[in-house]
Amino acid sequence: MQSLPLSDCPQEISSLVTFYWEQFVQNCRDNNTVCNDLDRLPDSFWADLVTVWGGSSYVAQQCCHHPDWLLALAHEYDTHNQSVTDPVMPALALTLADIDREDLVMEAVRQFRHRTMVGIIWRDLTNKATLIETTAALTQLAEECIDASYQWYYQYFSAQWGTPAWQQGGKEGKPQHMVILGMGKLGAGELNLSSDIDLIFAYPQAGQTEGKQKAISNQEFFVRLGQKLISALDANTKDGFAFRVDMRLRPYGQSGALVLNFDAMEQYYQDQGRDWERFAMIKARVVGGDKKAGGDLLARLKPFVFRRYVDFSAVNALREMKQMISREVVRKGRQHNIKLGPGGIREVEFIVQAFQLIHGGRDPALQQKSVFKLLNVLAGQGYLPLAATQELESAYHFLRKLEHALQAWADQQTQDLPKDKTQQCRLAWSLGFADWSLLAQTLEEHRKKVSYHFSQMVAEPTEEHASNAVLSCWQSLWQGQLSENEATQQLIAHQFQQPETILQRLQQLASDKSVRMMQRKGRQRLDAFMPILLAAAIHQSDPSNTLLRVLPLVERVLRRTAYILLLIENPVALQQLLKLCAASPWIADTIARYPMLLDEFLDVGSLYSPPDKETLADELRQQLARVPEDDIELQMETLRYFRMAHVLRVAASEVAGTLPLMKVSDYLTWIAEAVLEHVLYIALHYVQSRYGHPGGIEGDQVEFIVIAYGKLAGIELSYGSDLDLVFVYNAPHNQSSSGPKEIDNSLYFMRLGQRMIHILTAQTPSGQLYDVDMRLRPSGASGLLVSTINAYAEYQADKAWTWEHQALVRARVVAGSPQLTVQFSEVRAQVLSQARDQEKLKAEVISMRNKMRDNLATKETNGGRSDAAWLAETKFNLKHDYGGIVDIEFMVQYMVLAWSHQYSDLLTYTDNIRILEELEKAGLLAPESANLLREAYKAYRSAAHRLVLQNQSGVVTGDSFHEYRQGVVALWQQLLGDTPSPVAHESGAD
Structure with a gap:
């Protein structure tokens, strides 16, 4: 029989393997088992046998009892790979x-x-x-x-x-x-x-x-x-x-x-x-x-x-579970258990599971089950730093290999490290370590890293909040333990400018039926949070308004106190919430309506650093890739959260002063473009799954485009902007779709457009994506929802009004077929570059502008008047009044329509700022005039953005921007020869 390669083994291993080999040989003889084939196996097989039998008495015993199993393993031995297959x-x-x-x-x-x-x-x-x-x-x-x-x-x-059967109406099931x-x-x-x-x-x-x-x-x-x-x-x-x-x-x-x-x-x-x-x-x-x-x-x-909202109750539950396990470990003296002890397998699994429970309801990638795969998700999705996940993955791999080595000995469920020197030697050798001390050192390094990351996850948050003494002071006020006078004085002492109002609101909250009906755990969270909130509010410049803006959020989440726990567990998130609510009631209202946005406050870095256009699109692509294509509800929720979260980031950056106006509009536009691209994809998948591919079109490309007008086309979206859209397709009229349910092409694309509008506008628990305005399509509200490119071109050439050509100046494709996009650009250029009668064009532009002023401008505005008394009495509608935004837009549109037949570069861009630059380059507008219009336009829009964030309409005092207004009105008179006259009646702001 074969002699075993035992010279490199420790004595303990050599003796053990020799003992089992002798048993094996004897059993073969006793059972007349033929083992001649073993002699022909390569040396690597015998080295492997020593490794396995030295590490697993269970395998050695099974082979001794069943020699044919070892013979079968030997037969499987692949001499090329030198391994058991x-x-x-x-x-x-x-x-x-x-x-x-x-x-x-x-x-x-x-x-x-x-x-x-x-x-x-x-x-x-x-x-x-x-x-x-x-x-x-x-x-x-x-x-x-x-x-x-x-x-x-x-x-x-x-x-x-x-x-056993399904029971179905008394019949056999x-x-x-x-x-x-x-x-x-x-x-x-x-x-x-x-x-x-x-x-x-x-x-x-x-x-x-x-x-x-x-x-x-x-x-x-x-x-x-x-x-x-x-x-x-x-x-x-x-x-x-x-x-x-x-x-x-x-x-x-x-x-x-x-x-x-x-x-x-x-x-x-x-x-x-x-x-x-x-x-x-x-x-x-x-x-x-x-x-x-x-x-x-x-x-x-x-x-x-998996809860639909961010659920930090998982951290508290994890903390309690770990404490219970730790007590058991100490009680039973199992500190050296690599599963339950400090820095063990269970702590790695707890970290992963905590992120799953906190975020898994909204991130399907966290709903899988493998720890190894989930660690990659935590790193890839930014839940944990890459270095942390690498340390956890390395430790988990080592601990699991060690666990296997322990359990391979005797096929026993154990995770306790051996105390016996011989067993320690055997374990170290089995895992490739020279001795036990090196194994123990490596194990300790891994456990320390796991313990550190686990402690970061379950750390008690109270130390980061106000001191216990301060919290106790506010606890007394919240619990109603102070007299009204004492409570009022305490609020005054901490700079609350509206102490009576604040006290009344707190009393209303405490006595609200929803609070009185709360379950014990929820009430405990609320009682813990309110002193923390009051203590944190005093660090804002206006504690009263800050608190009054945050209380609606508290009232909204009384039935889902996991959000309250999130703010307790994350003091930095609470600080950022108060900071932004203090700066903007619009942000406060948005978060109160959609508390799920609190998740965005967990990463301050990303909160004030919105991603660029490519990263935005890629992020949404990755999020939707994790959603099943047939789960339309989850796709819609994913789109809505994506949009809300990134708009919040933009607003936070604008409030913090880290994002200038032009970038704000850029980001808001990019968000909308990324959403529209995927809305089209989702709608197309839905239609194709029912009706197949449109007829008469070669290849997989569906010739359909989404044309944006207005602010979206001009890269000038604001926070509450709707989307002006037009849908155009290109397919033969006399063809039908290829699916099991055939419909003609016109109906096919009609269904596609309807599906897009449904996805964009449907009210879900997360609100709607966008308001959509389709009235700029050919023939307006009475026209077809979707037009062919030929019908669109014919309408623009023969039937469109001048104001529709003005709108076309700010029109571009934001989603859909590249080939059809080129065709649209050609149609747009042909229509806009027609030579026009300038006097007639002026008259039509002036006429449309006067109609808008009659309906939308503020009473008694007059661009030429400047005395202080008059200015103090009137107001200025930034968009519709004389010298405002629309005047600038109409002048730009007029100049493009008047001169693009000579200067084709005027058609390159759809945003007013770059069109003004092209007008200046062409010599059609003096540099000082172009600069005036650009600066006035940016100033008006910046003011409008600030007003939105303060929940105010786009109307300012009459003495605001007076120099800009005078300059814009003067240029209007110079270009169009139209002298402003007082407006006949008053209407509200747009």
């Missing part, structure tokens, strides 16, 4: 199909498991399989044993008691199966070498069995089946066990029913589900039984696990 796992179900006795089922399951485990451990200890490959193979093994055993017992019991949920590492697909398997059993619907004279309830059937299934996997027989089964994660734990129907499961988690059960359910996955019904069950339970 990946397992081709036989189907246990095929073996069980020929068995009719329970004892033989249990024997077959155990033998299948042991045989497969030998190969898995061999590959793991010789590093021929990665950790992820090993855990995946172990998971596959467990699922095969679970489902094959379940299927056998289902048939076995159905033959005795009938088949279709058979129903049990759903077996794998929890923990089994659910995550990352099972370890000797792991318990955590299971939960459920079945779809109450009822009774059919097909036998004596029926039993479905509940009884599945309880009996579940009991037998547990025994088939867990019971210790002469062949050992297959998998230790833990059912304690089921509803009500050990005291609960072994199996519940779906309705009872859903009701339990809705009414009684606890925080730790949310952590457990993150990894729930169907591992046996009815996979389709299991998917339906998990969909019903998903709202319990």
